[in-house]
Amino acid sequence: MMPLVRLTGLSVAFDGAPALRGIDLSVAKGEAVGLVGESGCGKSVTWLAALGLLPAKARITGSVMLDGQELIGAPAPVLERVRGGRIAMIFQDPSSSLNPVHRIGKQIMEALGLHRGMTGSNARAEAKRLLDLVGIPDAGRRLDAYPHELSGGQNQRVMIAIALAGQPELLVADEPTTALDVTIQAQILELLQSIRRQMGMALVLISHDLGVIAEACERVAVMYAGRIVEEAPVAQLFDAAAHPYTQGLIGALPPMDGPRRRLAAIPGGVPEPWAMPPGCGFAPRCQFRSAPCDAAIPGLMGLSDQHRAACIRVAPAAMPLERIPA
Template sequence: MTVATSPALGVRDLNVRIPTPSGELHAVRGVNFDLRPGEVLGLVGESGSGKSVTLRALLNLHRPPIKVSGTIAYQGLDLLSLPESRLRTVRGGQISMIFQEPMTALNPVLTVGEQIRENLREHRRLTGKAAVERAAELLDLVGIPSARARLTDYPHQFSGGMRQRAMIAIALASEPQILLADEPTTALDVTIQDQILRLILRLREQLGMSVILVTHDLGVVAQTCDRVAVMYGGKLVETAEVSELFQQPRHAYTLGLLRSLPGGGARRLPLLPIPGAPPNLLHLPEGCPFAPRCTYQTPACVNGEPPLIPITTSRHSACVHHAELPAPQQVTG
């Protein structure tokens, strides 16, 4: 008998609205998902689809005049309604975040060791020698050589890959239950990228963390994630187990992403790029936001925006034609 477990994080009707000189930009539109205990959930999509805005909203990092609404349930709390004093105990303590660009996220005038110890003081109540020892252990844990000696270095003295590792060390200092990773391998060479991803998976196993990994790279998703949520135009358009999604996508946008990837094996197939550009969130098209770029578009696609609905017990889709889509390998033309 399978025992149901509560999600580590439950997101319901999450909306983020950003005022601009041209009008209100609805960057995240009614997003719903659950993060299961111990899983790695990939959040994928093109640049501008709302991935990073969603991730920051989970910790309520947006500030007025940006408006965030919805419910983010964590251990019986709604993170969006918590007062700032309570939220500080969760943010960076129980839920940590690796930001996309470590050179801008790290403080350039504080040593790396001080930035790790700051987290240890705030969330683990460690000070003095104990904090120094733990900071050195963390740098060693993320694979930085001569960890103790590097505690007194500043961020500019680290390479790009080592800065990213330092960011991970800071995020892990509090031994969080949930790790939010915003494109942690962006701009890194493939060797360092592989090391960072393996490190996150190893630490997930050691610490029992749940992870949300934001990326635009489906290769990273295949290597790292258990489940994937595909985002387009500020909304989730498909969620599925990774193996299901790669074998048979159930949204035309997901199919386009998979067909634009180079494949392996002896058989060489042409890449099929998605035509056009992502939608302007200030002026979304009628109906499905992907319809203007979709080769499967019919009048049904523009008669209202399709909702994200369950199509099996393990996956959801917001595509009118989800049952008609071919497998990614079935290339025509």
């Protein structure tokens, strides 16, 4: 089956400093994929680049195919139909994504007008239905509320309603719960799951929190310093993480039970984009570093059908697999 979206060799550089260094990733129809990594690893830039949302100074190469249509370098009208239409995106801070001087109903109806040509009472009825769908109580009256009258969790629900207005096939959620309290985070994650089931929509969830990804996604890609370093079904990643960075991320999570042990913190910090190590980006922090690590950037190698990792220790003899169609 052809994937809904396929990124191939997607790279981005700002002023000559690479932010993204060759991303290969595909998302199938209806699939939930998690993208996890620390700040600056490129997890957000990946999708901003794919949707043409980066400033002009960003140099983008590679390919983003949506159902056989190339998005990189596509003319503005094409991108405008895709953005918010076939692919919608929501961000971390809902209150800065919403316009503070417009009522939320108007902001939802604007999206309905743009992507589905709805106007007037039709649009208003659909906006109310969307607010109901995202679980805002008393939706009819809330249409006339301003963003500041709603809580952070409710504003994120409004953002999701706006994203759903274009009936997208893919929703990219960039840290959608990071600014929210844990009990509200649980509500939003539940909401995303139920909407995905109802609408058969694919989801890309970007987060720094492996726990959040584990709950909401089927497959996860771990990013480090502008590359994907491991990709696996969620359960497999937790049971048998292959890349030392992934192992480090899991080890850094304080356990919920058992004796309290020292956390396996990864020493050092993320390399700066203008001072990337010559070989594996993680080598300077890796306890298994050896000479070949600095010689060349390791490619993703297959451990099993769906599990790939970019580390020379994983399968020294294995040849890089052909890209696995999702």
